[in-house]
Amino acid sequence: MPQSDLDEIDRRILRVLQADGQITTAELASRVGLSPSPCARRVRLLEQAGVIKGYAAILDQKKVGLPISAFASIKLERQREEDLEAFADAVARWPEVVDCYLMTGQRDYLMRIAAADLEAYERFLKDKLTRLDNVASIETSFALGQVKRAEVLPLI
Template sequence: MRQIDDIDRRIIAAVQENGKITTHELAERVGLSPSPCARRIRMLEDAGVIKGYTAIIDQKKVGLPVSAFASIKLERQREEDLDRFAQAVARWPEVADCYLMTGQRDYLMRIVARDLEAYEQFLKDKLTRLEGVASIETSFALGQVKRSEVLPLL
């Protein structure tokens, strides 16, 4: 893909702010006519820069007020163990985010749940049954200070 230029950055910033913006509105905002703007959007999508569009849902209002952060240590860090863990996590809808980490722990996950009992059930039925998990440490969020999907494209 070609380098991302200033117009691409403005397009990305605008769709990050409002994923429902029309091509016409976006074109006006970034100073292009609709056809070239649509081509640029398509190029950004085809290149994987824009990976998709989604709605940001208030997890409390849909009955999932609990955010648990679980630090996972595996018994071994072999490629097949890491792959098995990643494949399992990808199937679990309770896992909102999961990162492979450096440091003392191998993974950091954010799990959403309706209450502590639901998290406990997730832990017992899924996470602790996964082969190769050596330890799990969980912290619970008391509140959310900031959450953003908007990247600072300066």
């Protein structure tokens, strides 16, 4: 379902669900101006179309014992399709990597790693990231503090 297929009611549903994924269907329907059955049907269609990918609790990274956010910028030796796929497959298996993006520019990937401490990040680096065949270089920066983190997309 392309964004152009989303009408104003779909956008209202998505805005409300982004703010409160545990809202009841009746409350959601009331807030977007529908009766519960059509509202539930729209939500189901948004889920089936992949617009809504799932529901999750948003955790406090520090309170669950992972206060370190390391940002690793990775350059590969080669950028052939099979090399990119091999890297992506490996990263997908690593729970420490909470975000990873294929990038333009001088580096190929940017990833955010959540770690309990510097030693945990070092273990991740030595045991996983540096063992991949095609990694040419890794530059890491550590976040000193978080200014903003949004789980809500700016739907217009």
